[in-house]
Amino acid sequence: MVFFYWQRRVMACGLCLISVLVLLSGPLWGAVAWSLALPLVASMLFVLHFVYLAKEPKVIDREEADAGNSQTAPVAPDCLDFIQEQISQSKLEVSRVQTLIQDAVLTLVNSFSGLSQEAAAQLQLAESLAKGEVGIDSHAMSFSTFVNEIANAMGSFVEKTVENSRLAMLLVEQMESIGQEMQGVILLLDEIHSITNQTNMLALNASIEAARAGEAGRGFAVVAEEVRHLSGRTSSFSDEIRNLINRVNGSVEHAEGLINQLASQDMMFTLQAKQRLDDTSSRIRVMDDMMAESISRLRHGVGLLSDHVGDAVRSLQFQDMVSQLIAHVGKRLYGIEEMMELTSNKQQQQGQWEVRASARLAELQISLSNNPVAQGQMQSGSIDLF
Amino acid sequence: MPKKVLTVDDSASIRQMVTFTLKSAGYEVVEAVDGNGGLARAQADSFDLILTDQNMPGMDGLNLIRALRKLPAYGTTPILMLTTESSDQMKSLGRAAGATGWLVKPFDPQKLLDVVKRLVG
Numbered sequence: 001m002v003f004f005y006w007q008r009r010v011m012a013c014g015l016c017l018i019s020v021l022v023l024l025s026g027p028l029w030g031a032v033a034w035s036l037a038l039p040l041v042a043s044m045l046f047v048l049h050f051v052y053l054a055k056e057p058k059v060i061d062r063e064e065a066d067a068g069n070s071q072t073a074p075v076a077p078d079c080l081d082f083i084q085e086q087i088s089q090s091k092l093e094v095s096r097v098q099t100l101i102q103d104a105v106l107t108l109v110n111s112f113s114g115l116s117q118e119a120a121a122q123l124q125l126a127e128s129l130a131k132g133e134v135g136i137d138s139h140a141m142s143f144s145t146f147v148n149e150i151a152n153a154m155g156s157f158v159e160k161t162v163e164n165s166r167l168a169m170l171l172v173e174q175m176e177s178i179g180q181e182m183q184g185v186i187l188l189l190d191e192i193h194s195i196t197n198q199t200n201m202l203a204l205n206a207s208i209e210a211a212r213a214g215e216a217g218r219g220f221a222v223v224a225e226e227v228r229h230l231s232g233r234t235s236s237f238s239d240e241i242r243n244l245i246n247r248v249n250g251s252v253e254h255a256e257g258l259i260n261q262l263a264s265q266d267m268m269f270t271l272q273a274k275q276r277l278d279d280t281s282s283r284i285r286v287m288d289d290m291m292a293e294s295i296s297r298l299r300h301g302v303g304l305l306s307d308h309v310g311d312a313v314r315s316l317q318f319q320d321m322v323s324q325l326i327a328h329v330g331k332r333l334y335g336i337e338e339m340m341e342l343t344s345n346k347q348q349q350q351g352q353w354e355v356r357a358s359a360r361l362a363e364l365q366i367s368l369s370n371n372p373v374a375q376g377q378m379q380s381g382s383i384d385l386f
Numbered sequence: 387m388p389k390k391v392l393t394v395d396d397s398a399s400i401r402q403m404v405t406f407t408l409k410s411a412g413y414e415v416v417e418a419v420d421g422n423g424g425l426a427r428a429q430a431d432s433f434d435l436i437l438t439d440q441n442m443p444g445m446d447g448l449n450l451i452r453a454l455r456k457l458p459a460y461g462t463t464p465i466l467m468l469t470t471e472s473s474d475q476m477k478s479l480g481r482a483a484g485a486t487g488w489l490v491k492p493f494d495p496q497k498l499l500d501v502v503k504r505l506v507g
Contacts, residue, residue, distance in 0.1 A: 105399045113406040120410075310495045313403050317492035320397040321470055324441065372441050373470045381490025382472065383501060386481045 080344065087337045094330050098323050105319035108312070116309040123295075123302045130291050147277075147284050154277050161270040168263035175256035182249045189242045196235040203228035315378050324372045335364040388414045389506045390432065394424030394450060395439040395468070400491070404437060404468070407495040408502065421445025425453050428460060434506045436460070440469035440476070448483045455484035464505040468493060 203224045210221030341347065342357040375381065391413050393404045398419075405415045416431065418424035420442045428436065436454065440447035447467055454460040464486040469476075472490045480488050487501065 102397075102399060106402060109399055109402045109406065113402075116406075116410070313407065313495050314492045317400065317403065320395075320400050320491060323397065324470055374472050375470065375490070375492075378492055380494035380497060381470075381492055383487065383489050383497060384477060385487040385501070385504075386485065 080340065084337060084340065087333055090333060091330060094326055094333075098326055101319050101322065105316050109316055112309045112312045112316075116306060119302045119305050123298055126295050126298055130288075130295050147281055151277055151281055154274055158270050158274050165263040168259050172256050172259050172263070175252050175259070178252050179249055179256070182245050182252070185245055186242060189238050189245070192238045193235060196231045196238060200228055200231040200235070203231060314380060318378060321373045321375065328368075328371055328373075332368055335368055338364070388412055389434040390414045390416065391435045391437065391502065391506075392416050392418060392424060392427055392431075392433040393437045393468075394418045394421065394442070394447070395437075396420055396442040397439070400439070400468075403493075403495070404498070407498055411499050411503075413502070421447065421450040421453075424450055428454055429457065432459065433463065435502060436463060436465045437468050438465065440467060440471045440480075448479055451480070451483040451485050466501065466505075468498075 206224035207221050207228070210217035210224055213220070339357070339361065342353065342360055347353045347357075391408050393401055393408075393415060394417075395401045395404070396419055401417045401419075405417060408415045416427055416433070418427045421438070422444045424436070424438060425445065438447040438450050445453070447469060451465050451467070454463070454465060465484065466487045466489055467480050467485045468489045468491060470491045477488045486505065489498065489501065
């Protein structure tokens with residue numbers, strides 16, 4: 001009877017101690033474990049503790065017990081069954097808690113892994129876009145390279161156009177020179193016209209003098225008439241040439257105007273296009289700078305995200321630590337259950353039960369003395385390279 | 387050719403975290419759930435580095451290291467212990483068994499990567 005008294009006393013104290021230890025280890029277990037595992041395990045242990053105390057025999061004195069005056073009352077068999085049933089249920093529920101936490105942590109790790117990988121992929125994509133590496137073949141080029149090539153081509157085009165304009169201006173000068181030469185020809189034609197008039201006047205005077213000479217001057221009159229006729233034809237040719245030269249002069253002046261207009265139009269268009277291209281290049285450079293700045297910030301953000309994921313991965317290892325702690329608590333429960341079985345009435349009716357119980361008790365004390373998780377916080381563990 | 391790493395741990399979440407950490411850095415990772423499974427995988431394949439937990443059902447980490455060190459293929463292969471055990475006594479046992487290093491959980495992913503890179507490149 002004395003043994004039963006101390007058995008229950010030890011059991012009650014053990015359960016109370018375990019429940020207090022479990023509660024004190026709360027900060028290590030993290031929020032999930034706190035919300036799921038601790039209340040369950042702690043409350044179970046407290047229930048068992050009170051069950052033991054409630055069934056504890058009245059005050060017993062060792063000496064009185066030794067003297068055979070014990071007043072203890074045996075624990076009712078249904079109470080022991082209840083306790084064993086509760087311990088069995090506790091083991092099942094602790095197992096369920098471990099499964100729940102593990103499932104949640106696996107999902108979280110998957111989620112964080114995916115988040116990190118997606119962020120890295122987005123950063124890579126953004127950098128590829130910035131470098132212009134996103135193309136369907138090896139001929140793909142960046143937008144900035146494309147604009148630079150267009151600007152170079154446009155620069156060559158502008159140089160050629162300026163050269164053409166210079167030649168056009170030379171052409172205009174040549175046209176002006178031709179016009180001036182034409183004016184010289186017209187002056188010469190005026191001189192011819194004057195000579196023709198004088199020739200005509202001389203021929204008229206000669207005809208008059210030939211008529212006054214009578215028959216002797218008839219031949220001279222014919223010659224004079226022929227000269228006057230030649231003078232008229234010369235005057236007519238001179239007028240035709242003047243008209244032609246005037247028309248040519250007009251055409252040259254028109255061509256000169258057109259060439260002038262063409263040269264000035266080409267330059268204006270080309271210079272405007274070059275200006276627009278320069279403006280576009282400037283804007284693209286600004287966009288490139290903004291993109292580089294954005295990518296730099298994105299890279300920084302991804303780095304921070306990676307750090308946070310690293311922290312999350314480290315913190316989520318609480319599941320493994322808590323799992324080992326729960327398993328260790330489970331071992332303690334198994335030990336209690338085993339000791340209850342070993343000290344039951346049924347066992348006591350068999351021989352050598354105290355020896356078996358003592359031997360097993362020593363084994364349990366050794367195996368339960370080593371807690372596999374010594375850490376009290378979730379900071380990164382030590383690293384030793386041998 | 388990526389370096390091959392074998393991670394042995396009875397915790398699925400730890401295996402997942404180790405795999406994620408090392409795969410992100412370009413390593414090929416193979417998982418085993420206990421010491422016996424790890425030994426079988428190591429014998430069936432070739433690995434540049436092995437990471438193992440200590441407390442596992444069946445064969446524990448120390449016995450796995452001892453068994454691996456007896457294999458000619460793993461005489462000098464880096465083997466790291468990744469465990470919640472942090473006592474000097476356990477570390478001494480690990481060193482005597484042939485462990486290359488002892489990492490205490492929780493591990494920091496970047497620090498784990500640094501150690502792995504230092505050992506296998």
